[in-house]
Amino acid sequence: xxxxxxxxxxxxxxxxxxxxxxxxxxxxxxxxxxKRQRHIPIExxxxxxxxxxxxxxxxxxxxVNQQDIESIYRQIIAATKGAQGIVxxxxxxxxxxxxxxxxxxxxxxxxxxxxxSLEKVFKAVEQDxxxxxxxxxxxxxxxxxxxxxxxxxLDSSLKVCGEIELRVSHCLIxxxxxxxxxxxxxxxxxxxxxxxxxFIKHLDCELIPTYDTAxxxxxxxxxxxxxxxxxxxxxxxxxxxxxIIAREIEDNxxxxxxxxxxxxxxxxxxxxxxxxxxFSVKHKPGALFGFLKELTARNINLTKIESRPTRxxxxxxxxxxxxxxxxxxxxxxxxxxxxxDYAIFIKxxxxxxxxx
Numbered sequence: 001x002x003x004x005x006x007x008x009x010x011x012x013x014x015x016x017x018x019x020x021x022x023x024x025x026x027x028x029x030x031x032x033x034x035k036r037q038r039h040i041p042i043e044x045x046x047x048x049x050x051x052x053x054x055x056x057x058x059x060x061x062x063x064v065n066q067q068d069i070e071s072i073y074r075q076i077i078a079a080t081k082g083a084q085g086i087v088x089x090x091x092x093x094x095x096x097x098x099x100x101x102x103x104x105x106x107x108x109x110x111x112x113x114x115x116x117s118l119e120k121v122f123k124a125v126e127q128d129x130x131x132x133x134x135x136x137x138x139x140x141x142x143x144x145x146x147x148x149x150x151x152x153x154l155d156s157s158l159k160v161c162g163e164i165e166l167r168v169s170h171c172l173i174x175x176x177x178x179x180x181x182x183x184x185x186x187x188x189x190x191x192x193x194x195x196x197x198x199f200i201k202h203l204d205c206e207l208i209p210t211y212d213t214a215x216x217x218x219x220x221x222x223x224x225x226x227x228x229x230x231x232x233x234x235x236x237x238x239x240x241x242x243x244i245i246a247r248e249i250e251d252n253x254x255x256x257x258x259x260x261x262x263x264x265x266x267x268x269x270x271x272x273x274x275x276x277x278x279f280s281v282k283h284k285p286g287a288l289f290g291f292l293k294e295l296t297a298r299n300i301n302l303t304k305i306e307s308r309p310t311r312x313x314x315x316x317x318x319x320x321x322x323x324x325x326x327x328x329x330x331x332x333x334x335x336x337x338x339x340x341d342y343a344i345f346i347k348x349x350x351x352x353x354x355x356x
Contacts, residue, residue: 304321
């Protein structure tokens, strides 16, 4: 068989592959419709893991590189997820760090719903049947916890079904043609402004807080502000076609934000999970210590504990706690039952796979 014949066979195989991918996407659309009708979560990480395990096994049988096949299939899965109709609500404009985290957690083909506030993110997932998930920042490695998210979780019926940690790297972004010396005003979210103080202090600029990093980029583009710049991520600059004047301007490179994925139900056990709860202890000596001993007795690793005012009486606090394990696992289930002996209020915020 000559070279042209071989190339023709490859073209035939390529056509067959594309047709099969198209068929897979059509089936995914039907699955998405069925899931929405039955109010089943669209995202199913366990199913995804089984698919990847299966294709790796087939690749091994066919003597094909397993990592290459997995990489190809992750792209195919991403395309079919979009077809299933996943919609994720986030606070900010397209290009915000929350949107970037959503794309990393789900896929690049995920449909997103920008919201003006975290309250509207929660409301969208609670009330809009077209929105299956929300994403909300819960803590930053430099700035600490996001109190607003904790307060909303306390009052909401939504569950935490996942988490992701995103490296936050800030850029100074402006309209094309701008230079560092021409910038007189810098716009961004207050937290982003605060994380770039070492860079900003050398500039003779007015700092103008806004509600969102990517929204600042969008604003200076739409208003054609030539003597202003925004602090936001690389993705925002790419989306809005803006110029990056300086990169990695954050004071500390160890800048990560942890996000919670929100849904009406949490996730089933995977064997590598965490559980988040909020509770308030009884007014008796050693109540909190007693509960922490229950965790230790069962060799359950506590990953975070934080207190916040109850907002009902002065100097009374709720405790937010994360520990390893799923609420349906034997030891976590036992410890949550024992918590009733020490607490006057308990709410399980959700169990979910640990961030990779």
